[in-house]
Amino acid sequence: MDTVALAVTDGMLPFELSLAHEVFGSAPDGVTGPWYRLLVCGPGPVRTGRFLLEPDRGLDWLPRADTVIVPGWADLDEAPPADLVEAVRAAHAAGARVASLCTGAFVLAAAGLLDGLRATTHWAHTRTLADRHPEVDVDPDVLYVDNGSVLSSAGKAAAMDLCLHLVRLDRGSATANAVARRLVVPPHRDGGQAQFITAPMPAPDHHPLAELLPWVLERLDRPLTVEDLARRAGMSSRHLGRHFRSATGTTPLRWLLTQRIRRAQELLETTDDSVDAVAAATGMGTAATLRRHFNRTVGLPPDTYRRTFRAREPLVGDGGRHHGPT
Template sequence: MDTVALAVTDGMLHFELALAYEVFDAAPAGVAGPWYGVVVCGPGPVRAGRFLLEPDHGFDRLPQADTVIVPALADVDEAPPADLVDAVRAAHEAGARVVSLCTGAFVLAAAGLLDGRRATTHWAHTQALAARYPQVEVDPDVLYVDNGSVLTSAGKAAAMDLCLHLVRLDHGSSIANAVARRLVVPPQRDGGQAQFVTTPVPAPNHHPLAQLFPWVLERLDQPLTVEDLARQVRMSSRNLGRHFKVATGTTPLQWLLTQRIRRAQELLEITDESIDTIAAATGMGTATTLRRHFNRTVGVPPDTYRRTFRSRNRSGLDEGERHHV
């Protein structure tokens, strides 16, 4: 069982703290093996917003954790507590994966873990982070940044995206989607999407692309083009591109490729279908094309991904949940 330690101190925001606890504390249906063990670590009773918390352990427990999560700090004008900074640094040196949510990035930066690395935080504080820690490559335009052993997220909803990203890394796409369904949140967004849009996004039912997204997801096996998508919503290709950039932070083709890859991940995890069949089911055409895009996007070939995640999760699925293309 992997241990997730939530590192808390006075002045932390309760939203990101509660969010991380909800994601990692309870396993969704379908997990065959062990889930995470969550511990809360702090210097003593701490106040998060209007809540008083009693940690399970002191900061000396952090170096024993597999993953350490630092939630958001309410006041970034003050230097983060030295005991928290030292403990987070020690945990990373001991081999822990260290994650910051929102302004928790200031703790990681103070610990030196972001030196020479790309990182992000809530868009309202990116300038302050860059000014205070010039050795950090601050990216204000993304939801989260994954540097392997050090990960940072923007604020609020982006913290959920990063937590789901961690579940996806550890347990696969199907389980991460199950967590999202349990929490009634959308499936994980890509880290490279924009933190915020320049114009307000209308209510989902009234957004010009509201009906397009489910229409596309039901047709991933088809060779869709930008022109096909534009025709479906009665727009020009250029106008469609503008709406996509506002709604998703990316282009129609990149979004479509991401959905194809995610569908391939799920099929690799929960079916016995061949790579050729999965390539056809996801609109990739051939196994060669699927392998090329999958390896570039996910970082491993489809066969390796299947061996890693299907053996971990498949036995936990009910027979009724197992399906074929």
């Protein structure tokens, strides 16, 4: 069973801490087999906002976890506590995957885990992180960054995106989608999307893309083009691009490719369809096209991805470290 440890101390932001607890604390309905073992690790009673927490373990337990999550750190005028920084550094050295949510990136940076790596944090604090840790390549324009054993997210909702990304790596797309459904959040937002949208979002029922996006998702097996989408939406391709950027933070083609890849992941995990059949069902045309895009996006060929997640279920309880495909 994969163990997830929340590394906490006084001054942690309660929203990010609670969010991670919701994702990793219990399995969604319909998911069989052991779920994560979630532990809160801190130096005695911890105050977070107006809440007082009694940790399950001390910070010295972190090196025994498979994944360590550092929620947002509230007081950026002060350096993170030395015992927290050292415990996170020791956990990573012991082989744990370490992820920061929001301003938890300041803890990872203080531990030296982000040196020479691309990372992010809440957009309001990216300049501070870059100034304080010039050895870190701070990207203010993404939702989260996955460096393999070290990950970081922007603030609030982006922290949920990163947590779901971790579940997807560990348990597959179908399980991550089940978690998202339980929490009533979008099942996937690509980490490369913009952190925030400057134009306010209209109510979903009145947004120009409100009818278009579900229409597209029902037709992923078809060779749709930007012109097809624009025609369906009754606007020019350029106008469609502006609406997509405003609503999703990305382009129509990139959004469409992401939906095709996610559908392919689900089919590979849940059916015995051949790669050719999956390519046809996701509008990729040929197995060669699917393999090219899938490998570039997911980091694995479709056949290997299927073997990985088909083999995952009986191995969940083996007690070994397993962080998804590498």
